[in-house]
Amino acid sequence: GQQVMQIPQYQHVQEGEDFTTYCNSSTTLSNIQWYKQRPGGHPVFLIQLVKSGEVKKQKRLTFQFGEAKKNSSLHITATQTTDVGTYFCAGGSDNTDKLIFGTGTRLQVFP
């Protein structure tokens, strides 16, 4: 079945450093979504990408969807302690509304 993997599994950074997480799907996706889950919380929607090669920015966050629509990345510039949490990508397909969540990247930011 479809699998979505993320690397790295963990990332510890000093506040102000940049951070990137990569997402790879075993199958071509119709869209990809990104979610953030704070410790003890539930996943919160960040963004959806639909087009091949699409790039979207939200303040310090930059999201990219690969040309082949099988991979994606999330880059955070100048991390802050409020960025702490686990970032999940979630892949969607044309024939279903379900999402397949990635394995997640846990970000820790030291002040």
Add this chain to the structure above:
Amino acid sequence: DTGVSQNPRHKITKRGQNVTFRCDPISEHNRLYWYRQTLGQGPEFLTYFQNEAQLEKSRLLSDRFSAERPKGSFSTLEIQRTEQGDSAMYLCASSLGRLRNEQFFGPGTRLTVL
């Protein structure tokens, strides 16, 4: 609208007992999803509904699991004859549909099977 709500928030049960969880989605959302999440893992898809119709169920899901959404509003997830391996956070999410498929999650029900 207060978002997606789930009850109970915590459930402790003994192995072999049946448990039922409830999810109330955002009122105008016609899609409702159930996920299971264990520590350090991403949410694992279980099943989803469009209104009252159950459109898809994970092949990994045991026959002990059943979900309903009888009036297309709230949903229940029942686990029969619970096992220790069922211990997890059970998350519910809802969305508007295909064109607006971002999912809004509830706080989850944490199940512990002793």
